[in-house]
Amino acid sequence: MQQVRVTSAWVAAHSSHVSIETTGLEKVVDDIQGSIPKVKWDFEGIHFFDDGPLTVQYLFVLDALNFCFWPDKDLHYDHLAMGLKEALENDKSALDADRLQKYTGPQLQALLKWPRPLPLEEERIRLLREVGFELERSFNGEAVNLVKSSNKSAETLVSLITQHFPGFRDHSVYKGQQVFLYKRAQIFVADLWGAFDGKRYGNFSDIRCITIFADYILPAVLRNLGVLKYSSDLASAIDSNTQIAAGTEQEVEIRACTIQAVEKLRDLIKLKHNKTVSSIDLDLWLWASGVRSRLQHHRTLSIYY
Numbered sequence: 369m370q371q372v373r374v375t376s377a378w379v380a381a382h383s384s385h386v387s388i389e390t391t392g393l394e395k396v397v398d399d400i401q402g403s404i405p406k407v408k409w410d411f412e413g414i415h416f417f418d419d420g421p422l423t424v425q426y427l428f429v430l431d432a433l434n435f436c437f438w439p440d441k442d443l444h445y446d447h448l449a450m451g452l453k454e455a456l457e458n459d460k461s462a463l464d465a466d467r468l469q470k471y472t473g474p475q476l477q478a479l480l481k482w483p484r485p486l487p488l489e490e491e492r493i494r495l496l497r498e499v500g501f502e503l504e505r506s507f508n509g510e511a512v513n514l515v516k517s518s519n520k521s522a523e524t525l526v527s528l529i530t531q532h533f534p535g536f537r538d539h540s541v542y543k544g545q546q547v548f549l550y551k552r553a554q555i556f557v558a559d560l561w562g563a564f565d566g567k568r569y570g571n572f573s574d575i576r577c578i579t580i581f582a583d584y585i586l587p588a589v590l591r592n593l594g595v596l597k598y599s600s601d602l603a604s605a606i607d608s609n610t611q612i613a614a615g616t617e618q619e620v621e622i623r624a625c626t627i628q629a630v631e632k633l634r635d636l637i638k639l640k641h642n643k644t645v646s647s648i649d650l651d652l653w654l655w656a657s658g659v660r661s662r663l664q665h666h667r668t669l670s671i672y673y
């Protein structure tokens with residue numbers, strides 16, 4: 369995703385509140401000695417998988433809703449993944465395009481077996497409706513047809529998703545320039561690649577074009593590793609759980625510098641150890657290392673991550 373790379377690099381170069389620390393990057397690269405610990409996709413054992421089109425439907429719906437769990441301190445990504453998995457195991461038609469357009473908030477709560485309203489529940493319902501409607505209108509109701517239309521190109525798939533589904537258009541304007549972050553669209557490609565082990569619906573000739581996924585866990589991991597440094601104002605806002613509004617300079621810098629820092633990490637591993645690693649592998653390793661440690665993270669109400 370050249371657009372994501374180039375615009376994130378631009379933000380990092382003009383950043384006022386977040387910096388990428390060379391010493392932090394070097395320390396990480398020295399510590400891992402050039403080989404990143406391999407983390408298996410679905411290391412948690414929480415995902416639905418039947419090796420067919422229903423898995424693609426599952427992953428697309430999962431990533432349509434893969435954002436903003438933190439406002440409910442007990443809710444995590446695992447609940448969404450396991451909830452959708454169980455719903456499909458009980459009823460194979462639970463995520464059919466016509467059904468997606470009809471869910472109400474309470475029905476989604478029941479589907480996920482969550483006892484109270486979900487954060488941004490109305491937006492989740494609207495996004496489900498959008499996914500069901502557009503899948504029906506352009507892809508015969510099935511996410512697998514969307515994937516087939518990409519002709520095994522990750523770049524094409526991300527571009528098709530963002531063209532057809534406005535809810536996946538994760539971009540922002542920063543100091544007058546449009547910046548593309550595309551977290552959920554890219555993570556869907558990575559999920560296909562991981563779930564199908566690079567084969568069948570997970571076979572993409574250009575998978576290395578994907579960048580990491582700018583969520584709220586990775587910036588916290590990189591800060592903890594000394595790779596990202598925040599201005600004292602931003603650091604104290606984050607440490608005191610003050611919300612950072614979506615689209616502010618601070619928020620865009622946190623996310624774009626996260627992407628750019630991992631790109632730099634990749635370059636440094638190549639330079640020092642002559643090894644080529646993919647951003648997806650780096651993402652999964654960093655995410656898995658951080659998600660359980662419950663690091664203090666930035667809080668932004670957003671449908672994108």
Ligand SMILES: Nc1nc2c(c(CN[C@H]3C=C[C@H](O)[C@@H]3O)cn2[C@@H]2O[C@H](COP(=O)(O)O)[C@@H](O)[C@H]2O)c(=O)[nH]1
Nearest residue numbers: 409410411434435437438444445581583584585655673
């Ligand atoms: N960068 C990045 N961010 C990721 C994921 C994943 C899950 N990926 C699956 C793929 C393979 C694995 O087996 C995983 O099951 C979720 N997230 C983000 O984390 C946050 C959830 O935090 P908490 O509220 O504490 O549960 C939220 O923003 C969510 O969007 C990832 O891989 N990379």
